[in-house]
């Protein structure tokens with residue numbers, strides 16, 4: 372059965388743009404039929420702790436003799452890993468906070484990016500997530516278009532592409548919606564039309580992608 376793991380990390384319970392787009396994706400996915408199942412995890416409502424022990428970056432068999440970890444921490448990490456490994460498609464709502472990722476999402480990444488488990492340690496080890504699809508929904512208040520002078524300020528999409536794409540071997544698609552602060556910031560008033568169009572386009576694209584994505 373094709374299964375989707377849906378993560379949100381926006382701290383805005385009122386008008387989150389990324390949540391609207393991930394919800395559109397989930398709708399499109401579920402409309403494909405009952406076999407298209409979903410697990411949703413809200414990293415803001417139920418945040419992972421900061422990685423409690425660096426030893427958790429290593430699979431148990433790769434830890435040194437003195438790297439014993441708290442069983443409760445290991446159990447929590449295993450829960451995140453099991454959810455991820457059970458997913459054919461991963462959907463990540465990833466707002467930009469201070470040019471970076473929300474700390475909740477970063478903490479989740481720190482729990483699941485594990486050498487010898489999701490990332491191969493030896494040359495011939497398999498990557499269990501290789502070839503699966505990841506969809507990143509990147510919302511940001513301003514604009515960081517490639518070619519623009521602020522393009523290099525985006526520290527949200529590049530680390531996700533590195534972890535999910537480069538390390539895990541997933542096929543990463545990115546849905547970007549920019550200028551989300553145009554309604555609120557007076558200096559951005561003339562960008563409101565563009566912002567609304569970007570939000571509409573992102574929602575439609577998410578539904579379209581969900582309807583057609585290979586699972």
Ligand SMILES: Cc1cc2nc3c(=O)[nH]c(=O)nc-3n(C[C@H](O)[C@H](O)[C@H](O)COP(=O)(O)O)c2cc1C
Nearest residue numbers: 381383387388389466468469470510511512513551
């Ligand atoms: C703590 C915080 C930091 C933010 N930092 C930035 C930033 O560095 N650059 C930017 O363009 N927007 C920034 N924003 C605006 C958000 O990226 C924007 O509101 C986005 O739509 C948030 O996603 P959401 O609508 O899903 O909550 C920030 C918002 C918050 C709450």
